[in-house]
Amino acid sequence: xxxxxxxxxxxxxxxxxxxxxxxxxxxxxxxxxxxxxxxxxxxxxxxxxxxxxxxxxxxxxxxxxxxxxxxxxxxxxxxxxxxxxxxxxxxxxxxxxxxxxxxxxxxxxxxxxxxxxxxxxxxxxxxxxxxxxxxxxxxxxxxxxxxxxxxxxxxxxxxxxxxxxxxxxxxxxxxxxxxxxxxxxxxxxxxxxxxxxxxxxxxxxxxxxxxxxxxxxxxxxxxxxxxxxxxxxxxxxxxxxxxxxxxxxxxxxxxxxxxxxxxxxxxxxxxxxxxxxxxxxxxxxxxxxxxxxxxxxxxxxxxxxxxxxxxxxxxxxxxxxxxxxxxxxxxxxxxxxxxxxxxxxxxxxxxxxxxxxxxxxxxxxxxxxxxxxxxxxxxxxxxxxxxxxxx
Numbered sequence: 346x347x348x349x350x351x352x353x354x355x356x357x358x359x360x361x362x363x364x365x366x367x368x369x370x371x372x373x374x375x376x377x378x379x380x381x382x383x384x385x386x387x388x389x390x391x392x393x394x395x396x397x398x399x400x401x402x403x404x405x406x407x408x409x410x411x412x413x414x415x416x417x418x419x420x421x422x423x424x425x426x427x428x429x430x431x432x433x434x435x436x437x438x439x440x441x442x443x444x445x446x447x448x449x450x451x452x453x454x455x456x457x458x459x460x461x462x463x464x465x466x467x468x469x470x471x472x473x474x475x476x477x478x479x480x481x482x483x484x485x486x487x488x489x490x491x492x493x494x495x496x497x498x499x500x501x502x503x504x505x506x507x508x509x510x511x512x513x514x515x516x517x518x519x520x521x522x523x524x525x526x527x528x529x530x531x532x533x534x535x536x537x538x539x540x541x542x543x544x545x546x547x548x549x550x551x552x553x554x555x556x557x558x559x560x561x562x563x564x565x566x567x568x569x570x571x572x573x574x575x576x577x578x579x580x581x582x583x584x585x586x587x588x589x590x591x592x593x594x595x596x597x598x599x600x601x602x603x604x605x606x607x608x609x610x611x612x613x614x615x616x617x618x619x620x621x622x623x624x625x626x627x628x629x630x631x632x633x634x635x636x637x638x639x640x641x642x643x644x645x646x647x648x649x650x651x652x653x654x655x656x657x658x659x660x661x662x663x664x665x666x667x668x669x670x671x672x673x674x675x676x677x678x679x680x681x682x683x684x685x686x687x688x689x690x691x692x693x694x695x696x697x698x699x700x701x702x703x704x705x706x707x708x709x710x711x712x713x714x715x716x717x718x719x720x721x722x723x724x725x726x727x728x729x730x731x732x733x734x735x736x
Contacts, residue, residue: 406558413565414590416536417597420573421589423532424581441526444519445472448479455482461713462683467675473531473578476523481571483520484541488548498546505542508535531577537570544570552620553635560608560624561601568604572596579680580673587671595668599684602661606690609654613641613702627653641702651699655691662688669724677724685716685723 452475453460463474487496487504507517512535516522527533544566554560576596585592608615608622615622616638628634631650662684669681686708693706 405561409558409562412562413569413597414594416534416540416570416573417590417593419536420534420576421593423534424577424589440519441522444523445475448472448475448520448523451482452478458686458708458713459683461686462679465679465682469530470578470580470676472523473527474575476520476527477533477571477574477578479520480524480538481541481574484545485567488545496549498549501542501545501549505539508538508542512538527578533574533577537573540566541570553625554622555625557624557627560622563622564601564604564608565597568607569597569600572598572600576672579676582671582673582677585671587668592668592671595665595671598661598668599665599680602658602665603687605654605658605661606687609651609658609694610690610701610706612638614705616641616702623654638702643698643700643702648699651694651701655694658691659688666723678721681724682716682720685720686713689716 449460449463449472452463456478459478463471463478466474484504487493487501507521510517511521511525512528514525514529516525528535544563547563547566551563554563573593573596576593581589581592612621612623621635621638623638628638628650631653632646633650637644637647666681666684669677669684672680689708689712690706693708694701697704697706
C-alpha cells in the first residue's frame with residue numbers, strides 16, 4: 346500500500362537528476378505581472394472576528410493583519426486570470442490520472458472530513474483540490490511525520506526550491522506533476538504555498554505562543570493558506586456582488602477556524618509532544634499554566650478557558666460561512682458540508698465536558714451523513730453581506 350511518508354525522496358535527490366516526468370511538457374507560467382503589482386495599503390487594524398466585547402484578547406495587531414492581507418490582495422488580483430489549457434499525451438495523461446487518484450486516496454486517509462466534501466465537487470475541481478491537499482500533507486509530514494527528527498531548515502529550503510520548480514513547470518515526481526498541472530489550470534499564486542512552508546519552519550523551533558497574535562499568524566501559515574489556495578479552484582458565483590478580497594478573506598477565515606478546531610481537539614496529544622498551541626497570556630488570565638495542561642485534569646478554570654476559545658472559533662466559522670454562498674454553485678455544497686462537519690468537533694469537545702486531554706472529539710459517520718442535506722440547504726440560501734477589509 347502506498348504510504349505518504351514514502352514521498353520524501355527529495356532529501357536524497359539531485360536537483361538536475363532524473364525526473365519521473367519530462368518537464369518540457371509543462372508550460373512555464375509568467376508571473377512577473379503579479380509579482381510587480383502594487384498592493385493596496387491595509388488601513389484596518391482588526392479582522393472580522395476581532396470584534397468582540399471590549400477588554401477581550403481577540404484583537405490582532407496591524408502588523409499581522411497587513412502581512413496576511415498582502416497575500417490576500419495578491420491572490421485576489423489573479424482571480425480573473427484565465428486558465429491555461431494543455432495538450433496531454435496519452436502516457437502523460439495516464440500518469441497524471443494515477444497521481445490524482447493517489448492524492449485522493451491519501452487525502453481520504455488523513456483528512457476524512459475534508460475528503461468527503463471533495464466528493465461533491467465536479468471531477469476537474471475535485472482532482473485539483475486533491476493535488477493541493479496532498480502537497481499540504483507532504484509538507485506537514487516533513488515536521489510531523491516519521492522522518493521529522495531528520496528535518497532541518499535547510500531541508501525545508503530545498504522543499505521550497507522544489508515548489509518553485511513545479512510552479513515553473515518542472516515537477517520532480519508524479520505528485521508534483523499533479524500540482525503543477527493544477528496551478529497551470531487555475532489562477533493560484535505561489536505565496537500561500539511558501540507561507541505554509543514558513544509555518545513548518547515555525548514548528549521546528551517554536552512550541553509556545555505568547556498571545557493570539559502569534560497563534561493567528563501560525564494558523565494562517567499552516568491552514569489559512571489552504572483556503573487561499575482553494576478559492577481559485579472552487580470559483581466564484583457569477584451573480585456574486587461581493588469584492589474578491591472579501592471572498593478570499595472568508596476562505597482565510599475557514600482555514601483559521603479549522604486550525605483552531607484542530608488545536609482545541611488535540612490539546613492532550615500536542616502536550617504529550619511538548620507543544621502547547623494556546624495563547625499563553627490567555628491561559629495566565631484564566632489562572633492556568635503549562636503545568637495544568639501537562640497534568641491533563643479538567644477543572645472549572647479549564648472549562649471556562651475552553652468556552653472562550655470555542656466561542657472565538659465559532660465566530661470565525663460564522664464569518665467563513667457567509668463566503669460559501671459567493672462561490673461557484675457547484676462548489677458551495679461541498680465547502681459548506683466540510684465547514685459544518687468540522688464545526689461539529691467543537692460541539693463534541695463540549696459534549697466531552699471539555700476533556701480534550703484524554704478524549705478525542707470526533708464526529709460520527711451518522712452525523713456526517715446528516716450534515717449533507719443541512720449543508721445543501723444552507724449553501725443554497727440567500728447571500729449575506731461580506732465584510733471587506735480593503736475598503
